Amino acid sequence: MEPSVWLGLGRGCTRPAEPAVCTDYDWKVWAAVWRAEAAWLEGARINGVKGGERERLSAIEAVRDGFESGNDKIVLFQAIDTMERVLAEAQCDGDPGHVLK
Numbered sequence: 001m002e003p004s005v006w007l008g009l010g011r012g013c014t015r016p017a018e019p020a021v022c023t024d025y026d027w028k029v030w031a032a033v034w035r036a037e038a039a040w041l042e043g044a045r046i047n048g049v050k051g052g053e054r055e056r057l058s059a060i061e062a063v064r065d066g067f068e069s070g071n072d073k074i075v076l077f078q079a080i081d082t083m084e085r086v087l088a089e090a091q092c093d094g095d096p097g098h099v100l101k
Contacts, residue, residue, distance in 0.1 A: 030075045037063070 041059055044052030066072035 026075075027079070 037059065041052065041056060044055035046052075048055050063072060067076070
């Protein structure tokens with residue numbers, strides 16, 4: 001089965017709309033979407049013809065714009081920024097020379 005049929009890829013069905021700032025709920029939705037896509041692609045790799053080559057190409061085409069200039073990119077950069085901030089706070093702990101081990 002094509003990813004566009006199972007996940008609605010290429011038709012915008014899997015992407016939450018306009019995440020200017022992500023709430024806790026938004027993070028959970030985006031994480032669930034990406035996990036579902038990854039699981040589908042893993043299944044296609046294992047069970048698909050030629051290791052799911054056609055399915056992977058179709059999925060890449062469907063999500064490319066989102067990761068190049070769309071909501072996926074925004075969410076990804078927000079997640080990276082949040083991780084960097086949390087790690088910096090954990091490392092600092094009042095002493096800028098303190099490093100996590």
